[in-house]
Amino acid sequence: RPTPPADATAWPRRITHAVNIGGVMVGGGNPVVVQSMTNTDTADVDASVKQVAELWRAGSEMVRLTVNNAESAAAIPRIVDKLAMMGINVPLIGDFHYNGHQLLAAEPACAEALAKYRINPGNVGFGKKKDTQFAQLIEFAIKYDKPVRIGANWGSLDQSLAARLMDENSKLANPLPAARVLREALIRSALDSANTAVELGLARERIVLSAKVSGVQELIAVYRDLAMRSDFALHLGLTEAGIGSKGIVASAAALAVLMQEGIGDTIRISLTPEPGTSRTQEVVVAQELLQTTGQRAFTPMVTACPGCGRTTSEFFQELAKVVQAHVREQMPVWRISRPGAENMTLAVMGCVVNGPGESRHANIGISLPGNGEAPAAPVFIDGEKAVTLRGDNIANEFVALIDAYVDR
Numbered sequence: 226r227p228t229p230p231a232d233a234t235a236w237p238r239r240i241t242h243a244v245n246i247g248g249v250m251v252g253g254g255n256p257v258v259v260q261s262m263t264n265t266d267t268a269d270v271d272a273s274v275k276q277v278a279e280l281w282r283a284g285s286e287m288v289r290l291t292v293n294n295a296e297s298a299a300a301i302p303r304i305v306d307k308l309a310m311m312g313i314n315v316p317l318i319g320d321f322h323y324n325g326h327q328l329l330a331a332e333p334a335c336a337e338a339l340a341k342y343r344i345n346p347g348n349v350g351f352g353k354k355k356d357t358q359f360a361q362l363i364e365f366a367i368k369y370d371k372p373v374r375i376g377a378n379w380g381s382l383d384q385s386l387a388a389r390l391m392d393e394n395s396k397l398a399n400p401l402p403a404a405r406v407l408r409e410a411l412i413r414s415a416l417d418s419a420n421t422a423v424e425l426g427l428a429r430e431r432i433v434l435s436a437k438v439s440g441v442q443e444l445i446a447v448y449r450d451l452a453m454r455s456d457f458a459l460h461l462g463l464t465e466a467g468i469g470s471k472g473i474v475a476s477a478a479a480l481a482v483l484m485q486e487g488i489g490d491t492i493r494i495s496l497t498p499e500p501g502t503s504r505t506q507e508v509v510v511a512q513e514l515l516q517t518t519g520q521r522a523f524t525p526m527v528t529a530c531p532g533c534g535r536t537t538s539e540f541f542q543e544l545a546k547v548v549q550a551h552v553r554e555q556m557p558v559w560r561i562s563r564p565g566a567e568n569m570t571l572a573v574m575g576c577v578v579n580g581p582g583e584s585r586h587a588n589i590g591i592s593l594p595g596n597g598e599a600p601a602a603p604v605f606i607d608g609e610k611a612v613t614l615r616g617d618n619i620a621n622e623f624v625a626l627i628d629a630y631v632d633r
């Protein structure tokens with residue numbers, strides 16, 4: 226593990242093999258890639274196309290779909306074609322369990338259309354069939370020149386490997402705790418499978434590894450180990466993170482620690498969507514995690530105070546929401562016409578206590594009048610007071626100032 230830097234930055238990125246996934250580079254020092262997964266029935270082509278497009282528009286740079294039967298395998302090339310007709314060329318990843326070797330054999334068009342195959346070494350096959358079926362999957366990856374993610378998961382741990390390690394551990398003079406042995410089984414499942422794939426002829430530049438668990442501290446321990454013991458590109462994700470704020474906080478807590486240490490080449494936030502909310506929330510959370518930790522920039526960052534008894538209304542909270550929504554809506558256009566806008570910082574503050582100070586730190590910030598203050602909202606641009614807004618049209622005038630700043 227490298228020495229932490231003295232300044233306020235993340236540790237240097239871990240050196241990994243770069244993997245080309247349908248034109249998106251993962252690892253090798255490339256920016257950490259955001260990915261997500263659909264929850265439609267893959268065989269429902271129209272529903273899957275619609276959701277992939279939504280995820281892509283939200284910023285997902287790769288999208289995984291389950292491929293669990295003949296119908297879903299047959300749907301994959303049709304999904305790719307329909308997306309291409311919409312001008313969307315996002316790499317699609319096939320998520321295979323149990324029968325991936327059969328589906329890839331039966332549907333060559335699916336094998337060709339996918340940009341990557343996800344293989345779970347815990348359920349690729351059982352008993353003597355395991356080695357054969359794993360080898361078949363790797364042969365398809367070689368034949369179609371596709372990368373694979375070897376994705377071990379706590380919920381589908383290779384039981385024969387776990388039993389063997391537990392047995393060996395029981396014979397030691399000082400056996401390790403069972404949890405430590407099971408963690409080792411998860412790591413070994415991923416590493417041994419990756420090394421077998423290399424022996425079968427798959428290049429290291431075609432392999433991404435993951436070993437997901439649902440506990441924050443356990444995930445950090447697993448990935449620190451994986452990072453020290455291999456140079457494969459790593460996919461990070463807290464599996465089954467949960468619903469709402471719990472899933473967001475748990476994912477951010479685990480992934481931020483790992484990325485701070487330079488570990489991780491692509492991330493997925495595995496949120497359980499709250500009923501009625503969009504699947505795209507996990508993409509927004511992934512982007513915000515990468516941006517708030519200084520890894521990448523996607524959209525201007527809005528700093529806003531929480532408000533307190535010094536604020537007389539919720540106007541400043543509404544203004545913060547308006548500003549956040551505005552820059553998110555504009556970003557697809559700005560990304561093309563105003564590159565660099567995503568690095569901008571904005572501040573919307575509720576009173577004179579921290580308002581002018583925080584606003585001066587932003588590229589453009591506004592300090593709204595608090596309780597008992599004169600009804601005036603000074604705006605600061607690049608650290609200097611530029612104008613004071615008053616009246617009922619402050620929101621529109623501030624948004625116009627943001628647009629003018631971006632144009633300049």
Ligand code: SF4
Nearest residue numbers: 530532533575576578
């Ligand atoms: Fe309260 Fe003012 Fe601080 Fe906002 S900036 S939290 S309104 S004291």
